[in-house]
Amino acid sequence: QAQLVESGGGLVQAGGSLRLSCTMPGRIFKDRAMGWFRQAPQKERVFVGAINWSGDRTFYSDSVKGRFTISKNFGENTVYLQMNSLKPEDTAVYYCAADNSLPEVRRGTAYYWGQGTQVTVSS
Numbered sequence: 001q002a003q004l005v006e007s008g009g010g011l012v013q014a015g016g017s018l019r020l021s022c023t024m025p026g027r028i029f030k031d032r033a034m035g036w037f038r039q040a041p042q043k044e045r046v047f048v049g050a051i052n053w054s055g056d057r058t059f060y061s062d063s064v065k066g067r068f069t070i071s072k073n074f075g076e077n078t079v080y081l082q083m084n085s086l087k088p089e090d091t092a093v094y095y096c097a098a099d100n101s102l103p104e105v106r107r108g109t110a111y112y113w114g115q116g117t118q119v120t121v122s123s
Contacts (some may be wrong), residue, residue, distance in 0.1 A: 006114045024112070
């Protein structure tokens with residue numbers, strides 16, 4: 001049973017925005033780095049972005065830099081992915097991940113994973 005639960009996916013037109021949420025128990029959220037990945041049909045899962053445990057450092061793939069923003073809500077044990085200026089090539093299942101190690105998160109080898117939420121961008 002996944003302990004990270006993503007929500008907020010859906011269908012949006014190109015140029016639109018969505019905000020994904022990933023909620024987890026406090027014992028997982030506390031002091032952990034988190035990240036977002038995505039997997040398009042017939043493709044491998046790829047890194048989208050990550051945030052360190054304190055929330056003051058963020059990292060993004062070149063494909064989303066300037067359009068997507070990761071943030072943490074410490075009061076709600078939630079990490080967000082704000083996605084603006086969406087493109088059809090952003091269509092994928094989006095997963096969140098959490099780990100003690102930021103490098104592990106960025107490599108895609110985090111310990112905790114969610115089950116994913118579908119994002120579809122129409123042209």
